[in-house]
Amino acid sequence: MSSECRSNVFLEVDIYIPEGVRCCGQHLDRNGLIFRPLILALTSQNRPYVIPGADLQQLLGNLRREAQANDKLFNPNKLSEEEFMCLFSLNKVDFAYLLTFCDPVPHERGVRHISSKDLMTFLCKMRQGLSDKLLATLFNYSSRQAVTLAVGKVRTSLAMRFVPENIGTAAITREQFIARHVTPFANELYNNEPAVPKVIVVCDSTYAYIHKSSNFRILRQSYSLHKGRHLLKPTLLVAPDRYILAILGPYFSDTWNNDAEILRDAFERDAEILQE
Template sequence: MPTTYIPENVKSCQHHLGYLLPPLLLGLQFINRPYVIKGPELYILLQAFCEVARNMTRLDDENSLTDEDYKIFCPLSKEQFRELFTYCDRVPREGGYRYVSKKDLLMFLCKIRQGLSDEFLCAMFQYSSRQDTSLAIATVRKSLTQRFVPANIGFDAIRRENYITIIEI
């Protein structure tokens, strides 16, 4: 049976190992000795890494998420999310424009619904830094403010006749 040795000077952290195999992760962090991972155990570890990689790329592909997945991240169905994305126009900036991706919008809605920190969202949605996460949030906010907010929120969003009808009911 093949054996894999992990030398004692190998460093590990939750960011690189993901949230897999907590006992193994705890052992690697607190015990300074080599570990021997035999064939079947190595196979399980590699399968778990593959599963995490597959799940992380799901956030970039809207078709891989179900309606239930969308409702976990944000209070919208998949169809409502797609409709909201049509309001995400490019945002002017010095020297060009910033564009909103579906991942940016999903992350923004997740932040609004869950109240998660930028650091947590950075790790969860695989942004390169907290600053990139904050920039994506600001870009989505500015984008929605340009067209979605005026069309759907405030006095300009509803005609006087519709407002009177709603009050009479």
């Protein structure tokens, strides 16, 4: 076991493991640390033990680096599944899968790579709505501008591959949509010929609240008399099993953009929707 692994056990459960102790590789994660559930299940004997000088120096050095890093928020291995879901609305397996879609973003001086810390910051901002200044403090960024850059490059990276492959009429065929996402109940309820399955979607607008604009025209167009607030209206095409087929808009929230007009505009702008 590495010194970092033994130090991590000491930090987690106050158990010191001497140098030379071995551990099966299948019990270690990608960072060479014992999986947290296994650490919590460890037992020990409370007896005096003299730590050799070199081992003690190494242990204190690891503890010092750990204290300086203070990286719990952007280290997935130190967050429980409940904490991870609360912060990012994803479990660790889904987060790792989403990270595979984060390709490097082209830049005039080369490319900008996406780290797990950048993706966690982006998801936390989307889930919690925190300011960039606060995120810089929580995730140990050098400045607010660094957070803005990280969030921007993650958004750009996901738009390059993840969004086209998962959202929109081009991401799935008609046959796949019917087989995977049209439930038997919806087919019986909305299809006049249940023996011949058809595409069934729910089209509705939701609200994205915004601040008042300094542009008077946008100020008027974004004010909703129904809600009494300034907002935009993204329109979603959703399958009966909650699969999001496409996102239209966003549209302004004035009287000219009711659900019927939004749907008409969507059909006029995107002929693929009618073809699919």
